[in-house]
Amino acid sequence: MSNVAPLHVDNMNLADAMGFSSSSSGSKVQSSLYRITTTVIQEVSPETNKIVSSPVFKIKKGVDEEFLAREVEVRLFAERQRWQRWDSENNTFQKTVMSTNLNGDLKDTLGTFNLGRPTGYVKDFNALPQDMKDLMRSVNRVKVMMGMARVIDPFTEDGGPITDNYVEEIPFVSDIKNRDSLKSIDGVVGKLMGKRISPVEHTVALLGDVQAMPTGVKYATIVASMGERVGFSDGDNDVLADFLDYVEKNNEYILTRWEENNTAKLSSEDSAIVSNIVDLEDFE
Secondary structure, eight states: OOOOOOOOOTTSOHHHHHTOOTTOOOSHHHHTOEEEEEEEEEEEOTTTOSEEEEEEEEEEETTTEEEEESEEEEEEEEEEEEEEEEETTTTEEEEBOOBSOSSSOOBBTTSSBGGGOOSSOOSOGGGSOHHHHHHHHHOEEEEEEEEEEEEESOBOTTSOBOOSSOOSOEEEEEEEOOHHHHHHHHHHHHHHHHTTOOTTSEEEEEEEEEEEOTTSOEEEEEEEEEEEEOOOOTTHHHHHHHHHHHHHHHHHHHHHHHHHHHHHTSOHHHHHHHHHHHHHHHHO
16 A cells, blocks of 8 residues: 555645545646547457457547557546537537536537536426427537546557557546446446545546447447555646646636637627726726
């Protein structure tokens, strides 16, 4: 067990800063951040010599570095949530700011809140107008997981092993949208928090599983399980601070887009009123 001092964040509850709770840039992290997603590959089974669908993790940094793995061990430093929708016309994602929960009005890149979704829990979905139902179905809840990952037996897209790199932990971010994946990860984190164990000092083992849609299209989900308690490491406080800075920088971008698009929607009279208010506040 490590003798390194536990994490702390000045003037902030640690669980709040991380985004976990017992009930449920130029930084080092941002400059070397890997993005982890799940995917399904087709490969020849060594047992049957037939083509099978296998779940794997795709680990990518920038445009040049990309590899695969069947298993990943992670220490989770922070989590946030946001609403997200794919804009096929502009080939980009529309997003809200990241928050510790989705209960409030979250500003988004459109200059609105929650990408047009109603605030909070909708008790009677069927009573909503059809256009609102369609809008809500188009917007996904995303949980953004941030932490340090150890990649087990990484390999290239053509199946070749990677032996020289990725022995040490790498900083990662992962957007989790699938309900089964969320339930599995949240279950493990909830057990740790219930035991008053930080997800930073205990690994979580991640494997993949293949599921199929009614159409027959296959996709990968995450199956999480308890790893081992490893204690805190030197530099963990700096890593946590870097992830919090990553959240802040991303939210600053969203808020800038919100201000640009929200101002564009104001009428000329509203714009004049806003300008007068701003001028008065500046004067005072």
